[in-house]
Amino acid sequence: MNVAPTPENPQADPQREELVDKLIAQLTELGALRSGEVEAAIRAVPRHLFVPDVPLAQAYAAEDAPVVKRDEHGVVISSVSAVRVQAMMLEQAEVRPGMRVLEIGSGGYNAALIAELVGEGGQVTTIDIDRDVIDRARRLLSETGYERVTALVADGEEGEPGRAPYDRIIVTVGAWDIPPAWTNQLAEGGRIVVPLRVRGLTRSVAFERRGGRLVSREYELCGFVPMQGAGENRVRLVLLHDEDGAQVGLRLDDGQQVDVGGLREALRQPHVEVWSGVTIGGMEPFDNLDLWLATTLPDYALLTATPAARERGLVTSASPLGTSVLVDGDSFAYRRIRPTSPERTAFEFGARGHGPEAKAVAERLVEEIRAWDRAHRADRARYEVHPAGTPEDRLPAGRVIDKRHTRVTISWP
Numbered sequence: 001m002n003v004a005p006t007p008e009n010p011q012a013d014p015q016r017e018e019l020v021d022k023l024i025a026q027l028t029e030l031g032a033l034r035s036g037e038v039e040a041a042i043r044a045v046p047r048h049l050f051v052p053d054v055p056l057a058q059a060y061a062a063e064d065a066p067v068v069k070r071d072e073h074g075v076v077i078s079s080v081s082a083v084r085v086q087a088m089m090l091e092q093a094e095v096r097p098g099m100r101v102l103e104i105g106s107g108g109y110n111a112a113l114i115a116e117l118v119g120e121g122g123q124v125t126t127i128d129i130d131r132d133v134i135d136r137a138r139r140l141l142s143e144t145g146y147e148r149v150t151a152l153v154a155d156g157e158e159g160e161p162g163r164a165p166y167d168r169i170i171v172t173v174g175a176w177d178i179p180p181a182w183t184n185q186l187a188e189g190g191r192i193v194v195p196l197r198v199r200g201l202t203r204s205v206a207f208e209r210r211g212g213r214l215v216s217r218e219y220e221l222c223g224f225v226p227m228q229g230a231g232e233n234r235v236r237l238v239l240l241h242d243e244d245g246a247q248v249g250l251r252l253d254d255g256q257q258v259d260v261g262g263l264r265e266a267l268r269q270p271h272v273e274v275w276s277g278v279t280i281g282g283m284e285p286f287d288n289l290d291l292w293l294a295t296t297l298p299d300y301a302l303l304t305a306t307p308a309a310r311e312r313g314l315v316t317s318a319s320p321l322g323t324s325v326l327v328d329g330d331s332f333a334y335r336r337i338r339p340t341s342p343e344r345t346a347f348e349f350g351a352r353g354h355g356p357e358a359k360a361v362a363e364r365l366v367e368e369i370r371a372w373d374r375a376h377r378a379d380r381a382r383y384e385v386h387p388a389g390t391p392e393d394r395l396p397a398g399r400v401i402d403k404r405h406t407r408v409t410i411s412w413p
């Protein structure tokens, strides 16, 4: 593509302007963009100069996350996040002029957006555990005129005490826990937006600091590269089947233990299906149903499978996000959906059970789907983060998930 917008005049190129107009319209339609401030920041920052290796149209694609670095196995460990996710998180953060902001996980572009939002009177610090990422971010920030962003090499686990307190902390890497440094370096009433993983499900949660605890204001579905360093904590995958590319596994989180042998045997047994009568429109999201199941079912996991496993009829879904599962000893059941008409405009939820208690486990899962439908379909959950060791009677009612540094609670109205 023949374009030559310069850092001095990034808007000069009419092709870029057209792409940005399209992007803004798309982000607004997706609900990621909600304010004039974030829109102005996206218009101002030349994203293509932060991803110089990708074509112009790709640089302004809502869902594209150009890779910055892979590990020795080819797994992505650093990327410039998709602009849809960046816009969504900046809206969640409500960044205002004059604020002091810490970004954990750098790429350059998002820090430049934050610099636009806080203005000349604000302060932006971005940290990354990887020196190559920081060197790249510094170079690009300087080339585009955002030298006032401070980019430092540091493990996010410790935050950046030297420039605290912060009015906002925006974490742009997948986190399993909230280390004490984040809460301590946040001003009272300040906001932290973090892609937090609980029971295998990641949501970008906007929390407000209230003394020693964090209370959620809102959350959105998202996915991020996992944290490295002191806070690293990956989901554990146990395989229930592995033959000629047909793999079925369970993703386990928060130190969960299961009877792997029993569950492998269960998958080999004939299944039982139970349907709920609860339906959903073809375009309606249902990530909140999964969060409901994760918080109400006693032993929750995520089923993953390769397309080959689905084609061989071992499972009915090969969703990359994973499918909600209730595990009970040597039996398990997972959530299913089926179209209710040939036009596939609506779908019914159900469950497929395996193992000696297949029917009972599938019925238990369906019972929770019905409970969600009856009373919680329009509800939003509330996350709270309390320091580890907080006694049970000082926690809100709901599911308690123990992490290393904290006790996370999820409650429903």
Ligand SMILES: C[S@@+](CC[C@H](N)C(=O)[O-])C[C@H]1O[C@@H](n2cnc3c(N)ncnc32)[C@H](O)[C@@H]1O
Pocket: 077, 078, 079, 080, 081, 103, 104, 105, 106, 107, 108, 109, 110, 111, 127, 128, 129, 130, 133, 154, 155, 156, 157, 172, 173, 224, 225, 226, 227, 228, 229, 230, 231
């Ligand atoms: C998705 S990228 C960040 C994208 C960036 N905010 C942007 O402008 O698009 C995630 C980054 O987190 C970094 N990271 C991983 N673990 C970290 C840690 N413990 N502390 C700081 N950074 C970390 C990775 O090196 C990677 O560069």
